Amino acid sequence: MIKIKTSEEINKMRQTGKLAAQLLDYLEPFVKAGTTTQKLNDLAVKFTEDHGAISAPLNYYDYPKSICTSINNVVCHGIPTSDDVLKNGDIVNIDVTVILDEYYGDNSRTFMIGDVKPEVRQLVERTKTAMELGIKAIAPGEYLYEVGRAIEEYIQPFGYGIVEAYCGHGIGKEFHEDPHVMHKYSLDNKIVLKPGMIFTVEPMINLGKSGGVVTSEEDGWTVTTIDGSASAQFEHTVLVTKTGYEILTQS
Numbered sequence: 212m213i214k215i216k217t218s219e220e221i222n223k224m225r226q227t228g229k230l231a232a233q234l235l236d237y238l239e240p241f242v243k244a245g246t247t248t249q250k251l252n253d254l255a256v257k258f259t260e261d262h263g264a265i266s267a268p269l270n271y272y273d274y275p276k277s278i279c280t281s282i283n284n285v286v287c288h289g290i291p292t293s294d295d296v297l298k299n300g301d302i303v304n305i306d307v308t309v310i311l312d313e314y315y316g317d318n319s320r321t322f323m324i325g326d327v328k329p330e331v332r333q334l335v336e337r338t339k340t341a342m343e344l345g346i347k348a349i350a351p352g353e354y355l356y357e358v359g360r361a362i363e364e365y366i367q368p369f370g371y372g373i374v375e376a377y378c379g380h381g382i383g384k385e386f387h388e389d390p391h392v393m394h395k396y397s398l399d400n401k402i403v404l405k406p407g408m409i410f411t412v413e414p415m416i417n418l419g420k421s422g423g424v425v426t427s428e429e430d431g432w433t434v435t436t437i438d439g440s441a442s443a444q445f446e447h448t449v450l451v452t453k454t455g456y457e458i459l460t461q462s
């Protein structure tokens with residue numbers, strides 16, 4: 212069941228979405244060579260608390276930290292640790308989800324540290340464009356599958372792998388609500404968009420041909436590419452409006 216948010220709920224989700232984006236803005240200057248992902252986690256915890264909000268990931272299905280930090284070949288759900296030191300040439304996706312006044316906001320960006328290889332830099336830039344094109348396909352009366360179709364049409368010619376195991380999702384008073392938002396064309400997403408729906412668009416794109424992923428048996432969370440190639444991701448929380456869409460995770 213896809214929830215249609217009331218205008219009161221939408222106002223709350225504008226606030227929480229804004230805070231999630233502000234958190235990423237706040238972290239950005241610390242995302243540089245020499246910083247540990249644990250440090251980013253701790254900065255995020257402090258910022259979130261100082262703004263009267265809660266970090267959603269901590270204890271979510273026993274997830275052990277407050278943000279996800281996914282470096283290079285890590286696709287998503289990378290766990291911050293004091294052993295992971297960012298270095299020149301790395302890319303890192305920072306995925307933050309905050310709860311403010313009971314409502315969730317989910318936002319991620321992939322950052323580049325120093326001299327990133329041109330092919331990896333291009334992957335990051337194109338993944339951001341893919342998310343933007345997916346979002347631009349959102350309008351009331353359109354099918355949800357237009358999001359995945361736009362992303363796939365843009366990405367396919369580059370020969371990258373689109374991850375299918377993880378999808379965008381409805382979001383509101385819960386972290387993950389209906390619907391699943393596919394990042395490829397799929398009839399599973401033959402769902403008519405209506406004003407008041409809120410969901411994320413968060414494509415994960417692998418530099419290698421395969422969109423296949425492996426989940427760590429050791430920690431049960433860290434998702435990596437099958438072929439060791441780099442993976443990038445961007446995520447926004449988006450509202451369907453009467454005329455199109457509104458990105459809620461904007462600072």
Ligand code: MF3
Nearest residue numbers: 268271274279288306308317
């Ligand atoms: N923020 C992720 C998403 O975009 C979910 C992370 S779940 C966690 O849906 F437990 F790893 F935090």
Ligand code: CO
Nearest residue numbers: 317411413446
């Ligand atoms: Co999400």
Ligand code: CO
Nearest residue numbers: 306317318446
């Ligand atoms: Co997220």
